[in-house]
Amino acid sequence: MLWKEFERPMLSEFGWIDREFDQLFRNMWRRWGVEQAGQYHPAINVWMNDDRLVAAVELPGVDPADIEITLKDQTLNLKGKRPQPELGAPENYVLQERTYGDFTRTVNLPYHVEADHINATFDNGWLVIELPRAEADKPRKIAVSAVA
Amino acid sequence: MEIVVKRNGKPATRPVAAPARTATAEARWATPRVDVYETPDNFVLLADMPGVSAENVNVTLERNVLTLEGEAAATFPVTDEKPVYMEFQPRRYRRVFSLTSTVAVEDIAATMRHGVLRLVLPKAAPATAQRINIKTNEA
Numbered sequence: 001m002l003w004k005e006f007e008r009p010m011l012s013e014f015g016w017i018d019r020e021f022d023q024l025f026r027n028m029w030r031r032w033g034v035e036q037a038g039q040y041h042p043a044i045n046v047w048m049n050d051d052r053l054v055a056a057v058e059l060p061g062v063d064p065a066d067i068e069i070t071l072k073d074q075t076l077n078l079k080g081k082r083p084q085p086e087l088g089a090p091e092n093y094v095l096q097e098r099t100y101g102d103f104t105r106t107v108n109l110p111y112h113v114e115a116d117h118i119n120a121t122f123d124n125g126w127l128v129i130e131l132p133r134a135e136a137d138k139p140r141k142i143a144v145s146a147v148a
Numbered sequence: 149m150e151i152v153v154k155r156n157g158k159p160a161t162r163p164v165a166a167p168a169r170t171a172t173a174e175a176r177w178a179t180p181r182v183d184v185y186e187t188p189d190n191f192v193l194l195a196d197m198p199g200v201s202a203e204n205v206n207v208t209l210e211r212n213v214l215t216l217e218g219e220a221a222a223t224f225p226v227t228d229e230k231p232v233y234m235e236f237q238p239r240r241y242r243r244v245f246s247l248t249s250t251v252a253v254e255d256i257a258a259t260m261r262h263g264v265l266r267l268v269l270p271k272a273a274p275a276t277a278q279r280i281n282i283k284t285n286e287a
Contacts, residue, residue, distance in 0.1 A: 041155045043235040044153060044233070044235055045234045045236060046151060046231075046233040047229035047232065048229050048232050049229045049230060053229075054225060058198040058236050059198070059262075059263075060196040060198040060262060060263035060264050061194070061196060061261075061264040063262070064262075085183075085185070087187075088187070090187070090188050091185055091186060091187045091188075092185060092186055093183065093184070093185045093186075095183060095184040096184075097181040098181045098182070098183045098196055099181070106153075106154035106157065107153050109151065110150055122262075124201050124220075124221070124260075124262065125196070125197070125199060125200075125262050125263015126198055126199050126224075126263065128224060130225060
């Protein structure tokens with residue numbers, strides 16, 4: 001064996017336990033038909049205020065051209081594919097931990113956004129989507145006039 | 149106003165963590181997921197380090213110990229927006245391997261693309277047996 005990993009993360013980090021559990025649950029979901037084989041769900045963060053939403057997604061190794069972002073009403077859909085490197089006949093894996101295949105994520109937005117002004121950037125494996133709130137959807141102050 | 153993040157069409161629930169963009173300094177070391185495959189001439193190592201740029205990755209080799217380290221930049225374009233749903237933090241990645249002598253350590257090449265560190269480790273030429281001449285003082 002060429003590879004010997006002698007420094008395991010300390011127990012307090014739970015790095016490897018995380019991974020084991022990931023794998024365990026993925027297998028379980030698949031068996032129960034909850035998750036389709038070959039489909040995974042990248043980690044996502046969402047920030048928001050009254051004016052806009054920002055979403056960040058972890059997609060290392062994904063070509064930005066393979067990411068499809070769609071908006072329908074208030075539903076933001078993200079999907080794409082992370083292809084597995086194709087190995088030739090004499091090539092084989094020594095260690096394989098990374099996830100490949102189709103990915104998908106859906107976010108139900110709390111308000112309407114300007115579909116034409118959604119800005120998506122991809123940097124070092126992070127996809128960042130900025131969604132400004134639709135003007136018509138912003139809260140408006142209604143003046144109250146007193147009746148004399 | 150409610151935000152619903154779905155996983156496989158079903159709402160996913162996860163507590164809102166501390167704002168991720170300020171957590172870099174205190175971020176824990178994370179273990180990157182790694183693939184290694186063997187070709188006739190090389191070993192190729194791929195490590196997922198999302199958020200890490202080429203300037204922020206460190207690959208060191210000391211004797212036969214190969215250390216991969218990377219720090220994700222906190223570059224989310226967020227100002228006063230509140231975190232409402234957090235599944236990941238910008239992390240510091242670290243992983244250590246020991247190499248056997250079958251790798252030509254001086255020719256290791258590293259590249260970083262889309263948050264994936266790629267190392268090409270050429271296999272060393274097999275050591276050939278060397279013949280030692282025997283001198284004699286016999287006449």
